[in-house]
Amino acid sequence: MGAIIVKQLGKAYKQYGNRWSRLGEWLLPFRGPRHQLKWVIHDISFQLAPGEAVGIIGVNGAGKSTLLKLITGTTQPTTGSVTITGRVAALLELGMGFHPDFTGRQNAYMAGQLIGLTVDEISTLMPQIEAFADIGDYIDQPVRVYSSGMQMRLAFSVATVKRPDVLIVDEALSVGDAYFQHKSFDRIRDYRQQGTTLLIVSHDRGAIQSICDRAILLDGGRLAHQGKPEEVMDYYNAVIAEREGSSIAQSVTDDGRVQTSSGSREATVADIALLDEHGAPIEVANVGAAVQLRVRVQAHADLPRLVLGYMIKDRLGQPIYGTNTHHMEQALDNVKAGEQIEFRFAFPLNLGPGSYSVTTALTSNETHLANNYEWRDLALLFIVMNMNRKEFVGTSWLEPQIEISR
Known part of the structure; x- marks a missing residue:
């Protein structure tokens, strides 16, 4: 089984003021360096135990792809070290290692040998590679005529045709069609159950939370946060919305889950409750019961516009349903400081048995990315x-009316 150990990993590139500085440093090394170091990865340490799945998230430019290149050895680190045990299969940049003038079949042979397969093994596995990639006669056409989706299909098929001890996947899967993405993630889940160690970069919250045991957030080339996927994704969501005057806070709930909140606090949720048909607060409800979500909001500043949104999530943090008063055409204008507003959302609780949470958002528009007054995950828990x-x-109660004709 495979494991990954990353110790104090760092990567810096030399930056010169002009081309003559580079030449001068090369010709006159005794004059000292004429460059500055630009650090893109700085002092990152973490471990993946055998069979563990870890997701890496972060905004574009945070250093995710560079980190994977350092781990796979396609880029050499400036500081630190990486230790990997077991056979590794990596799917990084789209088409990496493919020669555009060679056919897909020829590239499959070359890529297979790069991940440790012999020519005889590849020949034996070739029917499986072709079947999974499902690109038809294009397998014998030059790769230069492939679409990005076809390149990804072939690359993923080759990399995973034989279960690796360690599977490393960058965001290349995002270019595939929906059918192939489902097929790919099914194979990843299957390999996980068989003990493959997984390191994956993705912006897909659902993929990270459904596949991974742990998540790592990169910010500015540094390890900003790590923990359970739901906790880290909530923190990442707060980081994206952070603006001048905003703050991010995390606390542990009674059941041990980490609650994340962020925003300017110009308006906050003072109270939230789930009510039954008689208006009494409840923590447990029947499938299909008529309920109301009551949210009391306190304004701490004059607000030209106030929008309240809520999102119901399952126990894994996957969104089940969400809306807000902007989409429902019920936004409030000219809210005064000190004012308290009560919102009530009535709906049938057509959910399957399980535990659920409610996330609330107070903004000025349809999303929390502008004027984020308050975003609060795990604002309410119910069963x-x-x-x-x-x-x-x-997770949904959609009981049908059945008609049968014979």
Whole structure:
């Protein structure tokens, strides 16, 4: 089984003021350096135990792809070290290692040998590679005529045709069509169950939270946060929305989950509750019960416009349903400091049995990326139980009316 150990990893590139500085440093080394170091990765340390799955997230330019290149050895570090045990398969930049003038089949042979397969093994596995890539006769056409999706199909098929001890995947999967993405993630999940160690970079919150045991947030080339996927994704969401005067806070709830909140605090949620049909607060509800979500908001400053949104999430943090008063055409204008407003959202709780959370957002528009007054994850927790409905599975209660003709 594979493991990854990263110790104090750093990568810096030399920056010269002009081309003559580079030449002068080369010809006259005794004069001292004429460059400055630009650090893109700085002092990163973490470990992946055998069989563990870790997701790496961060904004564009945070250093995610550079970190994967350092781990796979395609780029050499300036400081620190990387230790990997087991056979590694990596899918980094789209088409990396493919020669545009060679056919897909020829490139499959070359790429397979790069990940440690013999020519005989590749020949034996070639029917599986072709079947999974599903690019038809293009397998014998030059790669230069491939679309980006076809390149990704072939690259992923070759890299994963034989279960590796360590699988490293960059965001290349994002260019594929929906069908192939589902097929790829099914293979990744299958390999995970068999013990493959997984390191994946993705902006897909659902993928990170459903596949990974842990997540790592990179910010400015540094390790900014790590922990459970839901906790780190919530923190990442807060970082994206952070603006001047905003703050990010995390606290631990009674059940041990980490709650993240952010914003300018110009308006905050003073109270939130789930009410039954009689208006009484509840923590447990029946499938399909008529409920109300009551949210009391306190304004701490004059606000030209106030929008309240909420999102219901399942136990893994996956969104189930969300809306806001902007989309419902019920935004409030000219809210005064000190004013308290009560919102009530009435709906049938057509959810499957399980535990759920509610995230709230107070903004001035349809998203929290502008004028984020307050974003609060895990603002409310509740449980749905099937007390008197027919047996079903899933996160939604969509009981059908059945007609059968014979």
